Amino acid sequence: xxxxxxxxxxxxxxxxxxxxxxxxxxxxxxxxxxxxxxxxxxxxxxxxxxxxxxxxxxxxxxxxxxxxxxxxxxxxxxxxxxxxxxxxxxxxxxxxxxxxxxxxxxxxxxxxxxxxxxxxxxxxxxxxxxxxxxxxxxxxxxxxxxxxxxxxxxxxxxxxxxxxxxxxxxxxxxxxxxxxxxxxxxxxxxxxxxxxx
Amino acid sequence: xxxxxxxxxxxxxxxxxxxxxxxxxxxxxxxxxxxxxxxxxxxxxxxxxxxxxxxxxxxxxxxxxxxxxxxxxxxxxxxxxxxxxxxxxxxxxxxxxxxxxxxxxxxxxxxxxxxxxxxxxxxxxxxxxxxxxxxxxxxxxxxxxxxxxxxxxxxxxxxxxxxxxxxxxxxxxxxxxxxxxxxxxxxxxxxxxxxxx
Numbered sequence: 500x501x502x503x504x505x506x507x508x509x510x511x512x513x514x515x516x517x518x519x520x521x522x523x524x525x526x527x528x529x530x531x532x533x534x535x536x537x538x539x540x541x542x543x544x545x546x547x548x549x550x551x552x553x554x555x556x557x558x559x560x561x562x563x564x565x566x567x568x569x570x571x572x573x574x575x576x577x578x579x580x581x582x583x584x585x586x587x588x589x590x591x592x593x594x595x596x597x598x599x600x601x602x603x604x605x606x607x608x609x610x611x612x613x614x615x616x617x618x619x620x621x622x623x624x625x626x627x628x629x630x631x632x633x634x635x636x637x638x639x640x641x642x643x644x645x646x647x648x649x650x651x652x653x654x655x656x657x658x659x660x661x662x663x664x665x666x667x668x669x670x671x672x673x674x675x676x677x678x679x680x681x682x683x684x685x686x687x688x689x690x691x692x693x694x695x696x
Numbered sequence: 697x698x699x700x701x702x703x704x705x706x707x708x709x710x711x712x713x714x715x716x717x718x719x720x721x722x723x724x725x726x727x728x729x730x731x732x733x734x735x736x737x738x739x740x741x742x743x744x745x746x747x748x749x750x751x752x753x754x755x756x757x758x759x760x761x762x763x764x765x766x767x768x769x770x771x772x773x774x775x776x777x778x779x780x781x782x783x784x785x786x787x788x789x790x791x792x793x794x795x796x797x798x799x800x801x802x803x804x805x806x807x808x809x810x811x812x813x814x815x816x817x818x819x820x821x822x823x824x825x826x827x828x829x830x831x832x833x834x835x836x837x838x839x840x841x842x843x844x845x846x847x848x849x850x851x852x853x854x855x856x857x858x859x860x861x862x863x864x865x866x867x868x869x870x871x872x873x874x875x876x877x878x879x880x881x882x883x884x885x886x887x888x889x890x891x892x893x
Binding site for chain 1: 854859879
């Protein structure tokens with residue numbers, strides 16, 4: 500007499516799926532032929548069903564944003580140095596360190612790939628930007644709590660965030676020394692600016 | 697007696713292929729689902745054979761770069777105003793005008809998509825960057841010929857090019873008025889900087 504044994508189902512846990520999918524995205528981003536970042540390609544590489552990608556992330560941009568933010572937060576941590584200048588310099592040092600690694604450059608480039616396009620995506624884009632600028636916003640809030648006057652967010656975007664992103668995208672190495680300090684000097688030591696509208 | 701008439705071949709001229717392919721790329725970039733920029737997809741949309749894309753452009757990045765540079769040069773022309781400040785302001789005004797149109801934003805975002813990735817692509821990337829920075833280089837050369845001292849190229853990249861690109865990529869509108877002048881002021885009116893290495 501044989502009894503049917505239930506075959507153990509090799510079902511990945513939610514966290515295993517996330518890890519496998521993130522890894523698959525990183526690998527596909529590194530493809531020298533150009534990334535094939537369709538859900539079916541990502542699912543195949545990760546060994547998961549592509550419907551679960553749609554269910555969990557909804558869109559390719561949302562998935563890419565999840566990967567990028569998770570990795571950059573891990574590799575580009577936020578330091579509380581006790582001063583606005585110190586915090587901004589530490590943040591820029593993290594950015595420079597990321598740009599100097601191939602994976603870091605890929606991730607920063609992927610931010611551009613992950614920004615939703617189209618007029619309808621305005622709100623989604625704003626949300627993703629908020630996640631990416633969260634580190635800068637905490638630095639500004641800590642400064643304000645200490646009684647310092649941080650520059651407006653958009654000025655930090657223009658003078659600190661933008662040069663790092665564009666260098667990652669274009670593959671232009673930052674100067675070998677002093678670059679984080681240089682960016683922060685441009686931001687904090689210039690004349691105060693009249694607000695624009 | 698019938699003589700075989702040669703059937704007129706509906707063969708696109710080289711320029712017609714280029715126009716059709718460029719238009720196809722623009723349309724695919726605008727796809728709200730995210731661009732499918734594979735050669736077969738582009739060829740199908742353009743109504744040309746995809747082998748001719750490989751033959752003519754070699755890689756997707758090279759094709760994208762051709763589209764982006766051609767369009768941006770058309771829509772973002774270079775003005776000779778007679779002064780360094782005037783030329784840089786005019787260039788920034790062109791950038792701001794591009795960012796304010798959906799196609800302009802797409803094109804600037806596509807620059808990021810078109811930068812070849814991978815360590816082996818360093819030289820190709822430098823070449824593409826050269827094409828994109830050609831306008832800035834002419835501004836610097838004209839200034840030097842007039843006896844003005846233009847800022848180093850990398851500083852213009854950091855303070856003028858980067859903010860415009862990153863705003864296009866992130867979909868952050870520039871301030872409604874005075875933004876080109878503000879960027880140029882930050883670049884030209886700050887204290888001279890010690891060279892970094």
